[in-house]
Amino acid sequence: MHHIGRHFQTTRLLCNHSRNPLSPGPLKYPRIPPARQLATTTTTTSAIAPIVPHLTAQNLKDSQQPSHVRDVHDRLTRHGILKISLGFPDDKSQYLEHLIVSLHKYHDHGLPITHSASRGWFWDVRPSDTTFQTENHQARSETMQEFPWHTDCSYEHAPPQFFALHVLHPDRYGGGTLSVMKVEQLSDFLSPATKATLLEPEFRITIPPEFVKLTDRRHIVGSLLAVDAQDQSVKVRFREEIVTPLSNRATMALNELKDALRTLEASARSTIHLTAAELPERSIVLLDNHRWLHARNGIKDPLRHLRRVRWNAIPFPTRV
Secondary structure: OOOEOOOOOOOOOOOOOOOOOOOOOOOOOOOOOHHHEOOOEOOOOOOOOOOEOEEEEOOHHHHHOHHHHHHHHHHHHHHOEEEEEEOOOOOOOHHHHHHHHHHHHHHOOOOEOOOOOOOOOEEEEOOOOOOOOEOOEOOHHHOOOOEEEEOOOOOOOOOEEEEEEEEEEOOOOOOOOEEEEEOOOHHHHOOHHHHHHHOOOOEEEEOOHHHOOOOOOOEEEEOOEEEOOOOOOEEEOOEHHHEEEOOHHHHHHHHHHHHHHHHHHOOOOOEEEEOOOOOOOOEEEEEEOOOEEEEEOOOOOOOOEEEEEEEEEOOOOOOO
């Protein structure tokens, strides 16, 4: 079984302040206030907080039981986020591997994508200064640094719709909090001109060296927003440090997008912070990579270890 991984880094909640839309400064995140850390639950923790559904898998066979697999699919479809607690040890992530194969079998999910030319389905998200999963290249997920808001595989023409993180060893010292942000209301904070620009292929997205699959492809050109043809919902792909706008209007649109993300970040209706208390050992979090951004604050425990898998790759459209 292949091991794959990249850090999901949670961000710190940012103060909602005005900012010059032409300022190119990166997104920064202050410390997460304890009062904003929300426990996972099947009901809302407040009147406006997003729901994090919660299922339990009692044994490995649940990953192949049609009723359990249907519950996973239905909750992912409805909420775009799901926590699963395992009632058994699973250091090799066999439950997650079998679950995704079952989602493919019963609900037509695409199978997992490979992480790079040298890594398969799974990637180990853990800090290391000496051993890297891609030769000569340290992924950001292999550091202890924070990781601001992003979607996974924004540099792919067909980013995976879903990813999952299996917690093998949580951060024991209060770091490595996973933050997630729902982008459902993103378009409400963007001007019509900005939305139109973000829907156009006016952005160069660099492929991080550790995730290069073809030696002659180091970047793609595409849009940062898309609209679902069926339900008209907004889809986003974003990782600030690898995005280069290719026109003046694209530069202005990118800055307005970053300001909109700051506004969403400060909203309890859109953002959840999942600490090690909410995601302990033997827990799995699954996310819709098109409907939620995620981030991570700095890791404090050098033994923190998650395992990641991404699946159901779908071409990212530039037009409806």
